[in-house]
Amino acid sequence: MIRAFSAEAVRSAEAPLLAAGEPLMRRASYAIANRTISYLRAGGFTIPGSTVLALVGPGNNGGDALFASAFLADRGLDVTALYTGTVHDAGLAAARRAGVRLIELVEPTSARSLAELRDWAAYGGIWIDGLLGIGARGAAREPFATWISVLDAGRRASPDEPFIIAVDVPSGVSVDDGELPGPVLPASLTVATGCAKPAHLLPPARYVCGDVDVVDLGFDAHLPAQAEVCELSDADVADLWPVPGLADHKYTRGVVGLITGSQTYPGAGVLSVAGALAAGPGMVRYWGGSPHVVQAYPEVVPGSGQVHSLVVGSGLDDLTGVANEVTAALDAGIPVVLDAGAIELAYTRKLPEWAVLTPHAGELTALLSARGLQTDRAEVESRPAWAARTAATLTGASVVAKFATDVIASPSGQLYAQGGAPAWRATAGAGDVLAGLIGTVLAMNAEHACEPGQASLLAAAATHIHGQAAALAAGSGRPIRALDIAAHIPPVIERILT
Numbered sequence: 001m002i003r004a005f006s007a008e009a010v011r012s013a014e015a016p017l018l019a020a021g022e023p024l025m026r027r028a029s030y031a032i033a034n035r036t037i038s039y040l041r042a043g044g045f046t047i048p049g050s051t052v053l054a055l056v057g058p059g060n061n062g063g064d065a066l067f068a069s070a071f072l073a074d075r076g077l078d079v080t081a082l083y084t085g086t087v088h089d090a091g092l093a094a095a096r097r098a099g100v101r102l103i104e105l106v107e108p109t110s111a112r113s114l115a116e117l118r119d120w121a122a123y124g125g126i127w128i129d130g131l132l133g134i135g136a137r138g139a140a141r142e143p144f145a146t147w148i149s150v151l152d153a154g155r156r157a158s159p160d161e162p163f164i165i166a167v168d169v170p171s172g173v174s175v176d177d178g179e180l181p182g183p184v185l186p187a188s189l190t191v192a193t194g195c196a197k198p199a200h201l202l203p204p205a206r207y208v209c210g211d212v213d214v215v216d217l218g219f220d221a222h223l224p225a226q227a228e229v230c231e232l233s234d235a236d237v238a239d240l241w242p243v244p245g246l247a248d249h250k251y252t253r254g255v256v257g258l259i260t261g262s263q264t265y266p267g268a269g270v271l272s273v274a275g276a277l278a279a280g281p282g283m284v285r286y287w288g289g290s291p292h293v294v295q296a297y298p299e300v301v302p303g304s305g306q307v308h309s310l311v312v313g314s315g316l317d318d319l320t321g322v323a324n325e326v327t328a329a330l331d332a333g334i335p336v337v338l339d340a341g342a343i344e345l346a347y348t349r350k351l352p353e354w355a356v357l358t359p360h361a362g363e364l365t366a367l368l369s370a371r372g373l374q375t376d377r378a379e380v381e382s383r384p385a386w387a388a389r390t391a392a393t394l395t396g397a398s399v400v401a402k403f404a405t406d407v408i409a410s411p412s413g414q415l416y417a418q419g420g421a422p423a424w425r426a427t428a429g430a431g432d433v434l435a436g437l438i439g440t441v442l443a444m445n446a447e448h449a450c451e452p453g454q455a456s457l458l459a460a461a462a463t464h465i466h467g468q469a470a471a472l473a474a475g476s477g478r479p480i481r482a483l484d485i486a487a488h489i490p491p492v493i494e495r496i497l498t
C-alpha cells in the first residue's frame with residue numbers, strides 16, 4: 001500500500017529528527033543526485049560533462065536542489081543553478097564550493113532574465129525542479145508562476161525534451177488535495193522526500209508527477225496511524241480476498257443480487273452480471289429487466305431471493321419499486337451498490353456507509369447539485385478528491401468516483417486513489433462491469449462489509465482489480481471493450497493470489 005501524508009503531518013514527523021540533528025536534507029539531496037546519475041547511466045550517457053539545470057526556490061525544496069547540485073558537480077557534471085532573492089544559505093555555499101555555476105536573476109521576470117532562463121533551460125539536459133515543495137500554498141506566485149510557464153513552454157518546444165526531476169513534488173501542484181491551481185512544471189520523475197504526499201496519488205496532480213520514487217528519511221514512525229490518501233497494491237487486495245476452502249459452498253462464498261438492465265438497456269444487465277460472475281461469487285441472482293442475462297449466463301439464478309449484496313442501477317430505466325428494495329436491504333445490513341440512474345436514490349436520503357455509489361464525473365456533478373452545492377462538471381473534474389469526499393460526507397455513503405484514476409471516499413474521510421488502468425478503459429459498459437465486480441467483493445466479505453471503513457476499502461480493492469483487468473486486456477496498447485475487462489478479471493485475481 002502506498003500511504004500519502006499531508007504537508008502538516010510530514011512537518012510534525014520531521015520535527016523530532018531535525019531537533020536531534022539528523023541530516024535529512026543531506027539524505028534527500030544525495031538521493032536526488034543518485035537518481036540523476038542512475039537516469040544518465042540507464043540512458044547510456046557519459047556522466048562527466050552532462051548538463052544539469054537546478055531551479056532553486058526560496059525554501060528547503062530549493063535547499064535540496066542546491067545540495068543535489070553540489071553532489072553532481074563533485075561527480076563531474078556541468079551544473080547550473082538558477083535562483084532569485086534569498087535561498088538556502090548552506091545549500092548555496094555547498095554549491096559554490098563544488099563549482100556549480102550560480103546564476104542569480106535579480107529582476108526575475110524582466111525580458112532579459114526570462115531570455116536567460118530560456119537559454120539555460122535549453123542548455124540543461126536534466127532539470128532539477130526545486131522551486132516549490134510542501135511549503136507551497138495555493139497557485140505559484142510570481143516570479144515562479146512566470147518561470148514555470150516559460151519553462152513548461154520551453155520543455156514542450158524542445159526537440160529533445162529535458163528529463164525533469166521534481167524535488168518532492170512538481171512545482172505548482174497543491175500538495176494536500178492534488179489540485180492544479182495554476183501553472184505547473186510536469187516531471188518525468190518525482191523524488192518524494194520521506195513519504196508520498198496526496199499530490200502523488202490524487203488526480204490531476206498525479207498525472208504531472210511522472211514516476212514517483214520515495215526516499216526513506218527515517219521518519220515513518222512519527223507519521224500518524226491514518227494516512228491522508230492510500231493506494232492499494234496487489235498484495236493489499238490479496239490480503240483481503242477470501243480464497244474458498246473445501247468446507248465452503250455457494251452460500252458461504254457470497255450471493256450477489258442484481259437489479260440492473262432493462263428492455264431499453266439490455267446490455268447493461270449482461271455486463272454488470274459479467275463483472276459480478278468474473279470475481280467468483282458463490283451465486284448470482286438476477287431480477288432486472290434484461291431478457292438476455294440468463295441466456296448469456298446459464299449459471300445465473302433468475303428471480304429475487306436471499307443475497308449478501310445488491311447491485312442496482314446499471315441500465316435500469318425505471319426506479320419505481322426499487323427504492324423500497326434498496327431501503328430494506330440497507331436496513332438489514334446488506335451492502336448495496338447504487339450505479340448510474342440509481343444514484344438518484346442518494347439525492348435526498350441519508351444512506352449508511354455500506355451503500356456504495358459509483359458515479360462518473362457527470363453523475364457526481366448531478367449528485368452534488370441535487371444536494372444543494374453550486375458546482376459544475378469542470379469543477380468536479382479538476383477537484384476529484386474534493387468532489388468524492390463531499391459526496392460521501394453529504395450522503396453518508398461510500399463513493400467510488402470514476403475517473404482515469406478512481407477516487408474512493410468513505411464518509412469518515414478516508415480516501416483511496418486507484419490508478420494503473422489504461423486510458424483504453426474509458427469505454428461504454430466498463431462502469432457496469434465495475435458495479436457487478438464491487439457487488440461480488442462486498443458479498444464475499446459480507447460478515448464485515450458493514451463495519452466502519454470496510455465498504456470503501458472493499459470498493460477500492462474492486463476498482464484495483466478492474467483497472468488491472470483493463471491493463472491486462474489492453475496489453476501494450478490495444479483497444480478493449482467492456483466484456484474484455486470482465487474476461488481479464490479471473491487472470492488478474494490469479495496473479496494477485498499466487
Ligand SMILES: NC(=O)C1=CN([C@@H]2O[C@H](COP(=O)(O)OP(=O)(O)OC[C@H]3O[C@@H](n4cnc5c(N)ncnc54)[C@H](OP(=O)(O)O)[C@@H]3O)[C@@H](O)[C@H]2O)[C@@H](O)CC1
Pocket residue numbers: 014018024025028029057058059060061062064131132133134135136137138139140141142144167168169193217
Ligand atoms: N525541513 C528539512 O530539513 C527538510 C525539508 N525537505 C524539503 O523541504 C521542502 C519543504 O521546504 P519548505 O517548508 O521550506 O517549503 P518550500 O516548499 O521549499 O517553499 C517555502 C517557500 O515558498 C514560498 N511560497 C509558499 N507558497 C508559495 C507560492 N504559492 N508561490 C511562491 N512561493 C511560495 C514561501 O514563502 P511564504 O509563503 O512563507 O512567504 C517560502 O519562502 C520539502 O518539500 C522537501 O523538498 C526535505 O529535504 C527533508 C528535510
Ligand SMILES: [K+]
Pocket residue numbers: 061129130131132133166167168169170171
Ligand atoms: K519541486
